[in-house]
Amino acid sequence: MKFSTRVRYGSRAMVDLALHRSDGPVSLQVLADEQQIPERYLAKIIQDLRRSGLIRSVRGAHGGYALNRRPEETTLLDVWEALEGPLCPVECLEADSGCAMQAECVTRDVWDRIALAMAQVLKSASLAGLVRRHRQKVG
Amino acid sequence: MKFSTRVRYGSRAMVDLALHRSDGPVSLQVLADEQQIPERYLAKIIQDLRRSGLIRSVRGAHGGYALNRRPEETTLLDVWEALEGPLCPVECLEADSGCAMQAECVTRDVWDRIALAMAQVLKSASLAGLVRRHRQKVG
């Protein structure tokens, strides 16, 4: 199991947008180039981020993308949910999964604990925190 | 992102084998039927469990599969690694990933924390513990 490239690419793009926050809209080309992401593919990913309201777009010449909220108000959990829907690593964790073995299934409890742990880490990672950490690293 | 069915099916099969531990080898058909898993697919999964030494097989009539270690000595992390290799949700976490941005990448740290949390939960789930929990549930 690997995390989808959608989430990984999307997360990196969001951090990049947070870093360029004061520079006006960032074009897809710049974003893809800086983050080494296939441009056409990133285009599709970024549309989902826009549609869920995490970023806004400016069309036409000198257009591009920018964060739609303050960096403290967006976490990687938001990004994950925008690109993959609710964090749910196995179907049987959904409310109406209709799995007949749900009551007696002991592995389900393990998947549930993992999902919880993942959500906790993702929620603790705000764009603001990631930008701060990035500035610490590169100086 | 969903966990692979390989890991989910394989984990349930291992718990089932642990429950039948004193009954002699369990056939693929019984296993697939009890756990509601496509039989031919489970056959492939179970081969990987055998090849990594977690279970042993008995060929011929009245054959089947049985645990190869005591239930305390196998955790769901072992099952995961047998079926998917090392727990590594993103490539760049591997030692020689060769990602040029590794030093400055702040999302990588998040994926690393998630991987650690996942491994912790999986390692804490031994077959013995899961069997105990199952007996508590069904009575």
Added chain:
DNA sequence: CCTTAATAGCACAAGCTTCACCTTTTTAGT
């Protein structure tokens, strides 16, 4: 008004996961 830069959207190709099918090998019971 026209050119050019840029987003928006659709359709298609390659590779991996999840299966199903068929044949071969092995072994218990008669």
Added chain:
DNA sequence: ACTAAAAAGGTGAAGCTTGTGCTATTAAGG
């Protein structure tokens, strides 16, 4: 020895993820 039960193994199909390519739409700047 023969039959039936069961694992072992290889091959192929369907659907999803990960991309690529092409066209349409929008807006800035001369």
